[in-house]
Every structure is written in C-alpha cells, then in structure tokens.
Amino acid sequence: MNIDINMADNIAIITINRPGSLNALNKQTLQEISEALCDAENNASVRVIIITGSGEKSFVAGADIKEFAAYTTAEAMEMSRKGQVAVFDKIENLSKPVIAAINGFALGGGLELALACHIRYASENARLGLPEVTLGLIPGYGGTQRLPKLVGKGVANEIIFSAKMITALKAKEIGLVNEVFGLSELMEKTKELAATIAKNSPLAIRAAIAVVNASDTGSGFEKEMEAFSRLFEAADKKEGVAAFLAKRKPHFQ
Structure with missing residues (x-):
C-alpha cells in the first residue's frame, strides 16, 4: 500500500506514504487514492476527508517521472485523463469536503492534488510550485485550470511559466492556501477545522x-x-x- 487510511470521529485521513520518493504519485498511488475516496464517500460516518503526506518534508513532490519518462502521446493522454477523472475531478466534486494538509513540498501533481481539494492548510516549511515546463511539459492534472481560478490568471501564469517554488506565506498572500501553521500544529489545526465542519448539515x-x-x-x-x-x-x-x-x-x- 502506498497510502494509509484512518477513519475516526467522522473524519477520514488519507496519508500518501511513499517517503523514499517524497510521496510522488505513481499509477498505484493514484488508484489507491481513488479507492480510498470512494470508501470515504460511501461511509455514512465520514463527513470530512483530510489528505496529507507522510513525514515532515513532503506533501506530494509531484508525479513519478521515472514511470512516465518514455510514454507516447497516447499513453500520456490516458495518464492525464485517468488521473483527472479518477482522482482530481473526483475530489473537486466529492459530496464531502476534502481538506489538504500540505506538510512540505507540493510540486507538480502534488500541487494539483491540493488545488483539487476544497480547502488548503499548509505548514510553514511548505514549498509550492508547478515545475513542469522545466521538463518540457505543462501541468496535466488540472493545474492550468484550477490555479487561475484561485489566484488570477496573471499570478498563475507567473507560477507556471517561471516554475519557481513559492513559500507557504506567499501562497497564503495570493489566496492559494487558506492558513499557514507550524509543522507541529498543522494536523491539529486541520482536524479542528474538519471537526467544526463535521458538526454541520x-x-x-x-x-x-x-x-x-x-x-x-x-x-x-x-x-x-x-x-x-x-x-x-x-x-x-x-x-x-x-x-x-x-x-x-x-x-x-
């Protein structure tokens, strides 16, 4: 398993657990996230979902480049479509709120994962960015569509075109994340918000x-x-x- 799932007190916590690759997303991980989302949505006791990464360095450091390095155009299209439908669009349109607890690097597909969530909390050590153009690519999991809606087209263009990482505080300043906390506080504060939401209709x-x-x-x-x-x-x-x-x-x- 590349993810851990914990369900308690009306909250489901999905933790991406690939510390050796900074929690990078591969096919198996995306499939497991999709299945976990379905389980949480169909579980009547779950009212809020939190997605985070294992360890203290990384939420999700991007897609697993080694896995798709030799893809053809058709394979890349299938990768993008399957990821969007099975995970990213599913999160955005889930009937239960999904909160991203961004505990470190959120790059490429990792930032796109956070963008698909309804609310984003980040730790002070978080660094966010879309570095795909440095590989001769662009974001393929909805980043070019969701980021402008949050921060405006000009700021989104700067982030995408420059491939620069931004700090958590800068991300809050531009509206990319809702709140920033110390790393030791992040999950506690995220759970507090989830518990508050879970009390409502x-x-x-x-x-x-x-x-x-x-x-x-x-x-x-x-x-x-x-x-x-x-x-x-x-x-x-x-x-x-x-x-x-x-x-x-x-x-x-």
Missing part, C-alpha cells in the same frame, strides 16, 4: 459544494436557488431550524 454541505463548483458557469445563480429551495424539504433543515428555535445544538443525521 451534511446535506447542506453537499449542496454548497455543488453550487460553489458551479459559480464559474453561467448557471451558478440558478443552481443555488434550486439547491436552496430543495433543502427546505430535507430533514436536516427541519432539525436545524427546530434546534435554533429551541436554543439547542442540532443533531444532523
């Missing part, structure tokens, strides 16, 4: 993920209205309102 969060993802389409406002109105018939809304009126904490099922 799963149905409402599922709807929020879908409509936020639709915000860059022409139908975002309509989808928000539809989702908002549908929730009025849901048990979660009835419990939430009843709890508010009774001045007690809600118990969402």
